[in-house]
Amino acid sequence: MNIAIVGCGYVADMYMQTLPGLDGLTLLGAYDRDPARLAAFTAFHKIPAYPSMEALLADDRVAMVVNLTNPRSHHEVSLRALEAGRHVYSEKPLAMTMAEAEDLVAAAKVRGLGLAAAPCNHLSDVVQALAAELKAGRLGRVMLAQAEMDDGMVHMLDYKNWRSISGAPWAARDEFEVGCTMEHAGYQITPLVALFGPVRRVTAFNALLIPEKGKELGAEVSSPDLSIGMLEFDGGVVARLTNTIIAPSDRSLRVIGERGVATIPDVWEYHTPLRISATGMSYAARLSRKIEKKVSGVIPRLLIGRRLPVAHGRKVPRTQGGHRMDFSRGIAQLAAQIERGAPSMVGADLALHVTEVTLALQSPATAARAEVMRTSVS
Ligand SMILES: NC(=O)c1ccc[n+]([C@@H]2O[C@H](COP(=O)([O-])OP(=O)(O)OC[C@H]3O[C@@H](n4cnc5c(N)ncnc54)[C@H](O)[C@@H]3O)[C@@H](O)[C@H]2O)c1
Structure with missing residues (x-):
């Protein structure tokens, strides 16, 4: 096309x-x-x-x-x-x-x-591998997903000097004014909806914690730089989703089933291996716990995680920032659906639903009922 x-x-x-x-x-x-x-x-x-x-x-x-x-x-x-x-x-x-x-x-x-x-990262090799695991029922009934979209402490970084390969400056003012939820929440919402179906209800909290960022560029920031939402899916799965540009980088997605935990370390990486284990603990965490217990005389059963081979549909080059994020995969998918009747994986309904969930996280009107505490400590 x-x-x-x-x-x-x-x-x-x-x-x-x-x-x-x-x-x-x-x-x-x-x-x-x-x-x-x-x-x-x-x-x-x-x-x-x-x-x-x-x-x-x-x-x-x-x-x-x-x-x-x-x-x-x-x-x-x-x-x-x-x-x-x-x-x-x-x-x-x-x-x-x-x-x-x-x-x-x-x-x-x-x-x-x-x-x-966009985003089209539900088409990534790793999300597709997770979808296959869920379809095969290997995690048992899925109960919970925990999704992070913490894009680093951007206000501390040298963003004024970031340039794309043809010399475009990073659109800092626009990013801050539009806000990280509108900019980034879709990277978690889209895979979640692809895996668990439509969202029925969103309970959201958001805050603007660094209003002065981008002031030197003339930015007028009123959008939240933190949002946390609880998403309830039609199928009964619940998900906690956090978006920030004020916290250390973490773009992981953990899916917790009755029989195990699947972890995608970074949903921006299309080729990253999927980790499946009984408890979802990282190898480093398991090792340090083993050492601690050995020291105290108890030898634990080490829970070995399973690293799935990733289906390399195509080699994705590293883009700006060093990610293997296949931005154009969604364009090819839409063209294939239109021209060749490929199975529908992107489209207007998905884009509209992701937009609605994103706006529910961004909008203070949907914020959870806040309860002021009656008790205190000195
Ligand atoms: N910057 C990133 O790292 C990044 C990553 C993923 C997605 N995105 C998304 O990509 C989109 C663009 O972001 P960006 O960072 O490239 O911004 P940018 O400001 O660098 O580029 C946008 C370009 O669009 C042009 N433009 C705006 N309105 C126009 C119009 N009406 N007609 C013609 N040209 C117009 C601007 O002149 C500008 O050159 C946004 O939706 C953003 O959320 C950005």
Whole structure:
């Protein structure tokens, strides 16, 4: 399928790194409303530049628009592409409000067009390996998932000097204003929904703990930099999901069944091995406990974890930040569904549901009932 990119910033370079080798996609060119960014990006990657959005949409060969603009431009750009009869794959979130997201879904459905949104990490080798384990019933009945999306202590890092491979600065102001929940929660919600089905209820807490971050860039931050949610799935599984950009990096997902625990160490890594063990304790934790108990004269039964071989569907290059995150896999999946009737793994319904859960975590209106304690200590 012929595709064109709109938005040539930081993440667009990561898509360019992961596009080669994907079946059935041909990139025709790119457009960005910032002429300097458009020129730098297209020169670096040696691809044609469209001078305007009109020019891009006037190119009849373009079947799908890949929307890599900033979140607050997603609705406008995706809607324009859909109205021009193009399938759309959008970076996350699908839109900034439910009304806008539903508008896009309706615009796609009425025209019979494909619409999907990142993240696509439920398509990763490791999440697919976990899905197979669950389907085979090897963990027994799943009760609980614990999902972390702590993206490091960003305010302490040198983010003003981060650059993508074609020279785009990291969009710090936008990231802080939009907030880490809207930016990152999908990386855990999407695999969770793929594994456990729809979410029925969300109980959320959120807080803005470092309001001054990005002030020097003119950022006006009112979005939370911490959110914690309890997700109850239709099937009875419950999940605790934490999002921050103020805590040490941890993007692990633990799925706890009656007969064992599966751990994905980092949901951004598509090739990381899945660890299955009786208790979910890491090897280091088990070893240190064994040593402690040996010292005290008790020799414990060492619980050996099982490391599954990862199905290397395709070699994913390391992108910015050193992750093996296959950004473009979702585009190829959407194209395969449209062109070849491949099983539906990405689409408008999933993107809309992930957006609704994300907004429930972000919005204070859904925050859990807060109870002020009557007792105290001095
Ligand atoms: N930066 C990351 O590490 C990263 C990683 C994963 C996903 N994302 C997601 O990717 C998207 C883009 O983020 P980014 O970091 O690349 O931002 P960015 O600011 O670096 O790039 C976005 C580009 O889109 C262009 N743009 C905005 N509105 C436009 C419009 N209406 N028409 C044409 N061009 C327009 C901007 O000029 C800019 O060059 C966001 O949804 C973000 O959540 C970012």
